[in-house]
Amino acid sequence: MEECRLIYKSLSVDEIPSNEDLKSLTETSAERNKNLGISGLLILSGNQFLQVLEGPVGAVNELFIKISKDPRHHKIELINYEYITQRHFEEWNMRLVDLWDLEGKTRTFLSRKYPVKDQVIQIHHQLHVVYSLLLDAKLFCINKPWE
Numbered sequence: 412m413e414e415c416r417l418i419y420k421s422l423s424v425d426e427i428p429s430n431e432d433l434k435s436l437t438e439t440s441a442e443r444n445k446n447l448g449i450s451g452l453l454i455l456s457g458n459q460f461l462q463v464l465e466g467p468v469g470a471v472n473e474l475f476i477k478i479s480k481d482p483r484h485h486k487i488e489l490i491n492y493e494y495i496t497q498r499h500f501e502e503w504n505m506r507l508v509d510l511w512d513l514e515g516k517t518r519t520f521l522s523r524k525y526p527v528k529d530q531v532i533q534i535h536h537q538l539h540v541v542y543s544l545l546l547d548a549k550l551f552c553i554n555k556p557w558e
């Protein structure tokens with residue numbers, strides 16, 4: 412079955428999405444993604460979302476159509492779409508990484524590496540910067556398998 416990787420960014424309509432909303436979004440998405448054979452990561456930085464989805468082409472495409480109509484976010488920008496033979500984010504069906512919640516040392520590391528505005532790490536539009544941030548986030552998650 413042909414697989415793809417899709418990366419997009421968007422802005423939450425709520426300036427600061429509530430922990431409850433995020434928890435329910437993560438839990439339902441993880442369940443649905445699992446059934447669809449989709450894996451990925453969702454980064455939140457301030458009100459900015461960055462999501463990578465990997466899985467069967469048809470399932471990812473249909474999911475992205477749904478996600479792009481979701482009223483909880485707007486200004487959705489597709490950053491990359493490619494056919495893949497290997498997944499890079501297969502560890503989780505859906506894992507949320509809220510950059511604001513990371514420990515001080517980790518936030519300082521990221522703040523030196525990525526653009527920051529009003530203390531919030533900015534989601535870049537350039538693919539190599541976005542990849543780097545996604546891979547950093549993945550490493551933080553792998554190093555904290557208990558969370």
Ligand SMILES: Cc1cc2nc3c(=O)[nH]c(=O)nc-3n(C[C@H](O)[C@H](O)[C@H](O)COP(=O)(O)O)c2cc1C
Nearest residue numbers: 439440441443444460462477478479481483484505
């Ligand atoms: C930032 C963001 C990321 C989302 N990611 C997923 C996801 O990975 N999987 C998923 O099933 N739904 C995700 N959703 C929710 C979908 O937009 C949609 O609500 C869900 O698929 C249910 O759609 P349905 O009720 O039409 O079946 C996300 C929503 C937002 C705002």
